[in-house]
Amino acid sequence: MAIRVSGKNMDLGDVLRGQAETRLNEAIRKYVDAGYSGHVTVARDGFGFKTECAVHFDHGPVMHVTGEAPDAYQSLGIAIERIAKQLRRFKRKRDRHGADRVNGTALPAISEMEDHLEDDVIEVTGAGAAIVAEPVDSAPTHSTTTAVAAFEKSDAPVLVFRNAGTQRINVLYRRGDGHYGWVDIG
DSSP states (O other): OEEEEEEESSOOOHHHHHHHHHHHHHHHHHHOOSOEEEEEEEEEETTEEEEEEEEEETTSOEEEEEEEESSHHHHHHHHHHHHHHHHHHHHHHHHHTTOOEETTEEOOOOOHHHHTTOOSOEEEOTTSOEEEOOOSTTOOEEOHHHHHHHHHHSOOSEEEEEETTTOOEEEEEEOTTSSEEEEEOO
């Protein structure tokens, strides 16, 4: 149950670090009793803050989310809400398939109030990894050069963005040879 909290090119205070650990642990324990580890990284991003949160469950999925807001505490709250939402969906999907356990560990019940919050499709692979449908409506708008700069600042394996020139969805990724791959989805 180790959660590592760090700042990217900034010093986090004890209050923010403690709040990140406490809130993330509470959100995870609400849905899963299995072992887990993870990290939370808070960084300045333009005029606000970006919180990246990744949680790895023992013998289970790896969940990665980000939260962006003008305030570090707000960006942390958004990231934790997104992790909780993914966990809720993952648990719900497992329950629909008749499994009330993840990797041999019992999951707590979902409340009726949380059921109506489900709006995206979830699939679960044979290995137990969750596939979450992410809306492209919220994809940030970038030119090609600013997309490369944003991709370099993040630790994400890909960047999905709306091209500022064409308004079409594009994907930027790192190729095996070290160069960038760019997909224009049109």
